Amino acid sequence: MPDVAPKREIKQTDPKPSLPPGMVLGPDGKPCKICTAFRSWKPTAQNDNAQADKSSGKKNTAAMMAAFASGKGFASTPDPDVRPEHCPPDVEQLGRATWTFLHTTAAYYPEKPTPNQRANMLTLLRSLPVLYPCSHCASHLDSNIRDHPPNVSGRVALSRWLCERHNDVNERLGKPKFDCSIEKTDERWKDGPSDGSCD
Numbered sequence: 001m002p003d004v005a006p007k008r009e010i011k012q013t014d015p016k017p018s019l020p021p022g023m024v025l026g027p028d029g030k031p032c033k034i035c036t037a038f039r040s041w042k043p044t045a046q047n048d049n050a051q052a053d054k055s056s057g058k059k060n061t062a063a064m065m066a067a068f069a070s071g072k073g074f075a076s077t078p079d080p081d082v083r084p085e086h087c088p089p090d091v092e093q094l095g096r097a098t099w100t101f102l103h104t105t106a107a108y109y110p111e112k113p114t115p116n117q118r119a120n121m122l123t124l125l126r127s128l129p130v131l132y133p134c135s136h137c138a139s140h141l142d143s144n145i146r147d148h149p150p151n152v153s154g155r156v157a158l159s160r161w162l163c164e165r166h167n168d169v170n171e172r173l174g175k176p177k178f179d180c181s182i183e184k185t186d187e188r189w190k191d192g193p194s195d196g197s198c199d
């Protein structure tokens with residue numbers, strides 16, 4: 001498990017305000033943005049909002065009524081959990097982008113790769129634990145790859161191996177496991193569903 005900032009309330013008199021709950025610390029002991037979900041970056045956004053809601057309930061109700069009256073509804077209210085487009089990635093966006101790249105690359109990997117293709121795939125996979133910017137993700141991946149060496153013998157074996165590594169992360173994060181049959185990984189990462197909705 002990553003080092004996570006202890007849950008401690010920020011008091012105005014506190015000379016060293018605590019870190020937001022959920023903010024992960026990097027190997028240097030400092031807050032690590034790329035190891036943390038965006039919703040945990042901001043110290044007390046939700047608490048502040050809740051507090052503001054309590055103290056200015058009437059004002060907020062009036063603002064909401066005005067927004068609906070003008071036809072805007074809630075559309076202009078930014079969601080504090082959603083990372084604005086111009087911001088650097090958080091651990092989740094980086095993870096989704098990396099999985100997309102890896103699963104797609106596996107789906108299009110040759111059935112019978114040349115020795116050179118195998119060697120390059122091995123280099124790519126073995127470089128991840130060294131270079132992946134989320135340090136605790138990288139260290140979990142490192143031990144996982146040691147326990148389960150990559151199978152780069154062909155696209156079916158590689159797709160399954162990668163799916164199982166992703167499932168190991170899913171399990172650790174309490175997310176559902178994915179069916180690692182080639183039919184399901186191809187459907188998700190290569191062909192799309194048979195109903196044609198992605199054609």
Ligand SMILES: Cc1cc2nc3c(=O)[nH]c(=O)nc-3n(C[C@H](O)[C@H](O)[C@H](O)COP(=O)(O)OP(=O)(O)OC[C@H]3O[C@@H](n4cnc5c(N)ncnc54)[C@H](O)[C@@H]3O)c2cc1C
Pocket residue numbers: 091092093094095096097098099103136137138140141162163164165166167169170173175177178185188
């Ligand atoms: C190597 C690596 C290690 C990571 N380690 C951590 C960590 O330690 N802590 C942390 O908080 N986050 C970690 N992440 C990020 C995490 O895995 C997710 O990417 C992130 O939480 C966003 O999750 P998501 O629910 O949007 O979907 P993702 O898990 O990003 O999945 C994207 C899509 O892939 C498909 N999918 C899901 N599972 C599988 C599978 N097994 N095989 C094929 N396709 C699948 C689904 O359609 C899903 O929508 C890691 C990411 C990577 C690449």
